[in-house]
Amino acid sequence: SQELEQSPQSLIVQEGKNLTINCTSSKTLYGLYWYKQKYGEGLIFLMMLQKGGEEKSHEKITAKLDEKKQQSSLHITASQPSHAGIYLCGADSNAGNQFYFGTGTSLTVIP
Amino acid sequence: GAGVSQSPRYKVTKRGQDVALRCDPISGHVSLYWYRQALGQGPEFLTYFNYEAQQDKSGLPNDRFSAERPEGSISTLTIQRTEQRDSAMYRCASSFSNYNSPLHFGNGTRLTVT
Numbered sequence: 711s712q713e714l715e716q717s718p719q720s721l722i723v724q725e726g727k728n729l730t731i732n733c734t735s736s737k738t739l740y741g742l743y744w745y746k747q748k749y750g751e752g753l754i755f756l757m758m759l760q761k762g763g764e765e766k767s768h769e770k771i772t773a774k775l776d777e778k779k780q781q782s783s784l785h786i787t788a789s790q791p792s793h794a795g796i797y798l799c800g801a802d803s804n805a806g807n808q809f810y811f812g813t814g815t816s817l818t819v820i821p
Numbered sequence: 822g823a824g825v826s827q828s829p830r831y832k833v834t835k836r837g838q839d840v841a842l843r844c845d846p847i848s849g850h851v852s853l854y855w856y857r858q859a860l861g862q863g864p865e866f867l868t869y870f871n872y873e874a875q876q877d878k879s880g881l882p883n884d885r886f887s888a889e890r891p892e893g894s895i896s897t898l899t900i901q902r903t904e905q906r907d908s909a910m911y912r913c914a915s916s917f918s919n920y921n922s923p924l925h926f927g928n929g930t931r932l933t934v935t
Binding site for chain 1 (some may be wrong): 914924928
């Protein structure tokens with residue numbers, strides 16, 4: 711199986727602060743996806759990264775995939791209470807069968 | 822439909838009963854996945870289909886769990902002789918293909934076994 715470790719496990723920040731969440735794989739990633747889950751709700755797709763060194767941004771959220779394709783980071787600039795939730799990274803297995811999720815990072819933004 | 826639809830939204834059943842959870846994927850999506858999610862944890866893979874073929878069922882906890890997708894569209898996850906430890910949120914997702922294609926999730930079915 712392909713394990714995805716996320717850090718930190720939880721994060722509490724003051725509104726307006728920047729933050730970074732990391733996702734590390736034990737194997738080369740063939741596709742890395744970021745999802746957000748609000749408490750008690752479904753998973754919302756944020757971004758997909760495929761190429762080493764790729765970076766994508768949407769509003770105040772930027773995701774990067776390192777050159778070796780084993781680590782991704784999600785950076786939120788000037789956090790807002792609406793950013794609160796659980797952030798999950800996910801990846802295709804190299805066999806193209808299973809889709810794995812990371813351990814999750816719980817984000818709380820204090821107004 | 823516009824998104825992945827799961828039913829029922831909530832299911833309460835007594836221990837020992839069988840339950841069937843339904844997933845209606847996004848039209849045209851080839852791949853369909855079932856996950857189970859405990860509170861505060863990430864989704865745990867159960868099984869996955871390409872069209873009607875079950876490609877991987879290695880995540881099913883035991884033989885009380887089964888899934889089918891007979892016509893390559895709607896899928897049913899069946900749990901026989903439910904136990905209290907089966908209580909969880911069961912999530913279905915679909916994707917356009919099984920590779921390099923994001924999964925789109927339904928709202929899930931909250932199963933409670935009493």
